[in-house]
Amino acid sequence: MSAVIEVSGLTKRFGKFTAIDDVTLTVERNQICGLLGRNGAGKTTLMQLLTGQDFPTAGSISVLGGNPVENASVLGNVCFIKESQRYPEDFQPKHVLKSAPWFFPNWDAEFAARLVDDFRLPTNRRIKKLSRGQLSAVGVIVGLASRAPLTFFDEPYLGLDAVARQIFYDRLLEDYSEHPRTVILSTHLIDEVSDLLEHVIVIDEGRILIDKSADEVRGSATTVSGTRAAVEQFTASREIMHRDGIGGLASVTVGPLSAEERQSATAAGLELSPVSLQQLIVRKTKVSSTEFEQSA
Amino acid sequence: MTTITSSPSVQAASRKPASNRVLAVLRLHFVNIPTIFLWPLAILVTIWLVNLAIWWLVDINVSAPTDLAEARDGFGWTGAATFIFVYMMVVAIQAMSLTFPFALGYGVTRRDFYLGSVVAFILMSLVWTVVLTAFAVLEENSGGWGLGGRMFTGYLFGAGEWYQRSFVYLVGMLFFFFVGSAIATVWLRWKASGVTVFFIILTALLVALAALVTVTRTWPAVGDWFATTGYYGVVAWSLIPAVIAAVAGYFILQRSTPKNS
Numbered sequence: 249m250s251a252v253i254e255v256s257g258l259t260k261r262f263g264k265f266t267a268i269d270d271v272t273l274t275v276e277r278n279q280i281c282g283l284l285g286r287n288g289a290g291k292t293t294l295m296q297l298l299t300g301q302d303f304p305t306a307g308s309i310s311v312l313g314g315n316p317v318e319n320a321s322v323l324g325n326v327c328f329i330k331e332s333q334r335y336p337e338d339f340q341p342k343h344v345l346k347s348a349p350w351f352f353p354n355w356d357a358e359f360a361a362r363l364v365d366d367f368r369l370p371t372n373r374r375i376k377k378l379s380r381g382q383l384s385a386v387g388v389i390v391g392l393a394s395r396a397p398l399t400f401f402d403e404p405y406l407g408l409d410a411v412a413r414q415i416f417y418d419r420l421l422e423d424y425s426e427h428p429r430t431v432i433l434s435t436h437l438i439d440e441v442s443d444l445l446e447h448v449i450v451i452d453e454g455r456i457l458i459d460k461s462a463d464e465v466r467g468s469a470t471t472v473s474g475t476r477a478a479v480e481q482f483t484a485s486r487e488i489m490h491r492d493g494i495g496g497l498a499s500v501t502v503g504p505l506s507a508e509e510r511q512s513a514t515a516a517g518l519e520l521s522p523v524s525l526q527q528l529i530v531r532k533t534k535v536s537s538t539e540f541e542q543s544a
Numbered sequence: 545m546t547t548i549t550s551s552p553s554v555q556a557a558s559r560k561p562a563s564n565r566v567l568a569v570l571r572l573h574f575v576n577i578p579t580i581f582l583w584p585l586a587i588l589v590t591i592w593l594v595n596l597a598i599w600w601l602v603d604i605n606v607s608a609p610t611d612l613a614e615a616r617d618g619f620g621w622t623g624a625a626t627f628i629f630v631y632m633m634v635v636a637i638q639a640m641s642l643t644f645p646f647a648l649g650y651g652v653t654r655r656d657f658y659l660g661s662v663v664a665f666i667l668m669s670l671v672w673t674v675v676l677t678a679f680a681v682l683e684e685n686s687g688g689w690g691l692g693g694r695m696f697t698g699y700l701f702g703a704g705e706w707y708q709r710s711f712v713y714l715v716g717m718l719f720f721f722f723v724g725s726a727i728a729t730v731w732l733r734w735k736a737s738g739v740t741v742f743f744i745i746l747t748a749l750l751v752a753l754a755a756l757v758t759v760t761r762t763w764p765a766v767g768d769w770f771a772t773t774g775y776y777g778v779v780a781w782s783l784i785p786a787v788i789a790a791v792a793g794y795f796i797l798q799r800s801t802p803k804n805s
Contacts, residue, residue: 301648302801318798320565323651334802336572336643337635338579347575350568351650396651 251310252277252398252430253298257305260293260454267293269454270307275447280424282445282462283434284529290454291434293332294398295400298432299328311496312398327352327396329387331403341371341378341386352394359423360393366415392423401433413437416445417444438526448525452533462525469528473499474518482513490531501531565652569660570667572647573639580668584631585675591624592679592695599693616692620699625679626671629716633724636665640728640793645802654797661725662790669717677710702775715779717784726789729796 253275260268267290275281285291296302297309300316300323308316314322321391335344341364349355364371367385375383384405391401401542405413421444424431435441448465450458458465469489488503501523505513513520523531574580606612639661647657680696684706688694701709730742738802757763770778 296801299648300650300653303799318653318655320653320656323653326651328649328651330649332643333649334645336576337638338576338647340576343575343752347568347572348573348650351565351647351652 250277251275252312253432254310255298256308258294258297258309259305260290260302261296261305267454268297268304271451271454271456273449273456273459275430277447278428278430279446280420280431280433280444281447281449282438282441283432283449283451284436284438284525285434285451286436286533289451289533291451292402293454294451295328295402295432295434297402299326301328318374325397325447326400327391327394327398328400329391331384331387331402331406333383333387334387335375339375340373341369341375344386344390345371346377347393348390352396352421354395354427356393356395360389363389363392363419366419367412381409381412385410385412392416392419395423395427395429398430399432401431401435403434403436405435405437413440417441422442434525438529439524440460442525445525450529450532451528457532458529465525465528468504469523469531470500470505471499471501471521472505472513472518473497473521478516478518482516482518490527501527564803565594565656566660567653569647569657570663572643573661573664573668580635581671584628587626587631588628588675591627595622595624595693595695596689596691599689603691612692616688616694617661617738619692619694620697622695622698623700624695625676625698626700627793628676631721632668632672632717633720635668636721636724637728639664640725640732640797644732644797644800648802651718654800655794658794658797663726665721666718669714669721672717673710673714676713679707681706702779704776708776712779715783715786719782719789722786722789722793726796729793729800732800732802733796 251274253273255274256272257270258268259266269290271294283291283294293302297304298311298316300311300318312322312325316322316326343378345357345360345364348360363369363385367382367389369382369385369389370378375386378386384407388401388404388408391404405416408416417440420431430535433441433445442462445462446491448458448460448462449456460468472482474497475495476496476498479500483500484504486502487498488502492499504521510520602615603612606615642708643661644657648654676696679699683689683694683696688697697709727739729741731739734741755768773781
C-alpha cells in the first residue's frame with residue numbers, strides 16, 4: 249500500500265481568513281475516500297490545493313509523488329470535477345465528450361455513452377440551457393469515464409435526483425472494482441455515500457477532525473439507551489458526545505466500547521446501537537464549533 | 545481496510561508526455577467550430593450584404609458623376625469589418641475566463657494551457673487574415689462589387705498593395721487576441737478591481753506620456769515620426785504591445801486560480 253497524497257502542515261489563508269489550518273493527512277492508493285464537512289469547511293479549497301489549482305500559504309503537498317503545482321506528470325493523472333464546473337462558451341455535452349479523450353488516456357467512450365443514456369443527458373443542447381441536474385451529470389460522466397488514477401469529485405451531484413444519484417453510486421462502485429483508482433469524493437449527503445467509502449476525512453473550519461478508515465469511524469461511537477438511571481450509571485465515567493432524553497428514558501452517545509463493556513451494558517438492560525456516519529459527523533463538528541467559540 | 549492493489553502497468557500507461565497536452569488544448573479551442581468561426585463568418589457576410597444594399601441604393605439614387613465619386617470616396621471611411629476583430633477579442637477573453645478553468649479540471653498545467661492557447665490565437669489570426677484577404681481581393685477586382693463599395697479595402701486598412709492590407713489584418717488580429725487575453729488574465733488573477741486598477745494605471749501612463757511630450761515641446765517630432773514611419777510602419781509597431789500582452793499574459797496566468805466568482 250502506498251500513499252497517493254501526502255500533505256503536511258498545509259495552511260491556506262485568504263487575507264485574514266484561514267481556510268485550511270495546518271492540515272496533515274495521507275491518502276492511500278486505490279480507495280474511495282470521503283472528504284466530508286459542512287459548507288465552507290474548506291473541502292473545495294483543500295481539493296484546489298491538491299490539484300495545483302491554488303497555491304498553499306505554508307506546508308507541503310505531495311500528490312502521486314510530486315508537487316502538483318504546474319507539474320504535468322502529476323496533473324496528467326488527475327481529473328477534478330467541481331460542482332460549479334465552468335464550460336467554454338456555447339459548449340454542448342457532445343463537445344465535452346469529444347474533447348475529454350484528448351486529455352484522459354484511459355477514457356472509455358463506450359462507458360461514457362452508456363452513462364449518457366443512464367442519466368438521459370441531451371448531448372446536443374447548450375450546457376447553459378441544461379437543468380442543474382443535467383449539468384451535474386456532465387461532470388459525473390467525465391469523472392467516471394476518464395478513469396484518471398486520481399479523481400476528485402467536489403459535490404458532484406447538485407440537482408441530481410435520487411435515481412440519478414443511485415446510478416452514480418452504482419456505476420462508480422462497478423467501474424472502481426474493475427479499474428481500481430483513487431477517488432476523493434466531497435459531499436454533505438453523508439448517509440448516502442457511507443457504504444461507498446473506505447476512508448473518511450472530516451474537515452471543519454479548515455482543520456481535520458477525523459482521518460480514519462470508514463470501519464474504524466463507524467466503530468468509534470455507540471449509542472447507549474435505556475432508563476435514565478441505568479444509562480447515567482453506565483456512562484458516568486465516559487466522555488459523552490451527545491445526550492438525548494424523554495422522561496425517564498435516556499440515550500447517550502459515547503466513544504468505542506470493548507467487548508466486556510458491551511456485555512456489562514447488555515447485562516444492565518441497556519440497548520446498544522451503532523451511530524450512523526452522518527450523526528457522528530454532525531456531533532463531531534458541533535463539538536468543535538463550540539470549542540472554537542469558547543477559545544475565541 | 546479494503547484496498548485493492550493495482551497493477552503498476554495501469555499507472556505507467558496513463559503517463560503521457562506534456563507536449564501532447566499543448567496539442568490537446570489547441571484542439572480544445574477548435575472543438576466548437578460554429579461558435580468561433582461559422583457564426584462570426586455568418587455575421588460578417590450579413591454585414592457585407594447590408595452594405596451591398598446600401599451601396600446599390602446610393603448607386604441608383606445618385607446620378608451626377610461628381611456626386612457619385614464623392615459618395616464612393618465616403619465608402620472608404622468604413623469600420624464595417626472591424627466587428628470581426630472585436631469578436632475575436634471576446635473569443636480570447638472567453639478562452640481565459642471559461643476554457644481555462646475547464647481545462648485545469650482536466651489536469652492541464654497553466655503553462656500547457658497558455659502555450660496551446662497562443663498557438664490557437666495565431667492560427668485563428670491566420671485563418672481570418674486569409675478570409676479577409678480573399679474578400680478584399682474580390683472587392684478590389686470587382687470595382688467594389690460593381691458599386692464602388694468598400695468594406696475590406698477601406699482607408700482603415702491602408703492604401704497599399706493587397707499583401708500590405710493582409711499585414712494589417714494579421715497584426716490587428718494578433719493585437720486584439722493577445723490584448724484581450726491579457727486583460728482576461730488580469731481579471732482571472734485580481735478580479736474586477738484588478739481590471740479597474742489596470743485601466744487606471746494604463747490611462748495614467750498615457751496621460752503622463754502626453755504630458756511629457758507637451759512639456760518637452762516634442763509634438764512636432766512625434767508628428768514627424770508618424771509621417772516617416774508611415775501607416776504600415778505604425779501598424780507594425782503595434783506588434784510590440786501585442787507581444788508584451790502575450791508575454792505578460794503568460795506570467796499573470798502562472799499564479800491565477802480558477803475561482804467561481
